[in-house]
Amino acid sequence: MDIDLVPANFLEFQEMLYDIALTKHNRFRSNFVFRGVGDKCWGLETSLQRMGSHAASIERPLLRNFLKYAGPGEIASDALLYRLALAQxxxxxxxxxxWTxxxxVAAHFALSNENHFGVDGAIWCIDVASARRVLPPTIHTILAAEDAFVFSVEMLEKYKTLASFxxxxxxxxxxxxxxxxxxxGRIINQGAVLSLMPGPxxxxxxxxxxxxxxDLVKRIIIPAAIKWELRDKLDQDxxxxxxxxxxxxxxxxxxxxYYSMGPNQTAGKVVPVNPMT
Structure with a gap:
């Protein structure tokens, strides 16, 4: 794809990942959110879409029954975005x-399964600032008034149902x-962000x-040849x-x-290095 950036080595990958321009306040703050995938051939299907061709017909029953079967106090808000985030x-x-x-963190998720280390992975990068500019006026004005990078669940709490959204x-x-x-802590440590579209x-x-x-997107390819190096350096970090x-x-x-055989699958013995001995 013409959105792809293909690094030749680990150092080029690092440069592409942190290609962040200065803001008007002279800060290096990225407008992008990131999603790592183990195989560059994978798309951006949601977990609902991966359920199959009947996904649209089961969306509301899934969410309705999830809320119905929740225990006392487990659902803290009736805002749609809160409930979708909780369910996800x-x-x-x-x-x-x-997203993150x-x-x-995106690189970690692209490298979390060694079964995919034989193929190129990818990190999808979406420019949230550009995506924000083409939002419907109804909700764009809310985000602008809050001077926010992305929405919080409270900003759109008036939307209670999928139909209203x-x-x-x-x-x-x-x-x-x-x-x-x-x-x-999982959500906090992962720098979590969620994307949402008006239809299942x-x-x-x-x-x-x-x-x-x-202008919304770029994709950084993770060549299979550097996956082990990147994985080990992420662990080091x-x-x-x-x-x-x-x-x-x-x-x-x-x-x-960490204690897997690594790239030397035929090795007879795993010899861990400090500090994990």
């Missing part, structure tokens, strides 16, 4: 998609980005690749499951991967 956080298929404001601008597609509430079947990849949206999934589950996932 707990693994329910939804129309929202996970942290480039290295889908009617914001029925003639035009758009994508908005919002920060989920800080439900736990809308394809984010198709939307951002339209000619009129060409403490960007791992242990930090991104606080608790014993994340620690166990990190250790399982």
């Amino acid at each position: 956080h707990h693994g329910l298929p939804t129309r929202v998609l996970d 404001t942290a480039p290295k 889908d009617e914001i601008d029925p003639k035009n597609d758009f994508v908005l980005f919002f920060e989920p509430p800080s439900l736990d 079947e809308l394809d984010l990849k198709n939307y951002i690749l339209r000619p009129e949206n060409k 403490n960007v791992s499951e242990r930090m991104l999934f606080p608790g014993l589950d994340g620690t166990a996932r990190f250790l399982t991967r």
Whole structure:
């Protein structure tokens, strides 16, 4: 794709990942959010869309029953964005998609499964400032009034249902980005941001690749040849499951991967290096 940036080595990858221009306040603050994928051939399908062709018909029953079966006090708000974020956080298929404001966190997720280390991965990068400019006026004015980078769930709390959200601008597609509430350390440490479109079947990849949206996106390829180097250097920087999934589950996932055979799958013995001895 003509949006692709292909680094020749690890250093070029680093430069592409942190190609951040100075702001008017002379700060290096990126307008991008990032999503890492293990295989560059993967698109930007939501967990709901991955359910299959009946995704649109099951969206409302899924969310309705998730809310119905929740225990006392487990649903703290009736705002749609809060409920979608909560459902996504707990693994329910939804129309929202996970992103991060942290480039290295996106790189971690692109390199979290060694089964995909034999193929090129990618980091999708979307310019939120550009996406914001083409939002429907109804919600663009809210974001502008708050002088905010992305929405919070409180800014759009008047939208209580999927139907009401889908009617914001029925003639035009758009994508908005919002920060989920800080439900736990996982969301905080991952620098989580969620994307949302006005319809369960809308394809984010198709939307951002339209000619009129060409300024919204770039994609940094992670060549298979540098995946192991990048993975080990992320671990050295403490960007791992242990930090991104606080608790014993994340620690166990990190250790399982850390003590794997690595690129030398035929080696007879694993010899860990300090400090993980």
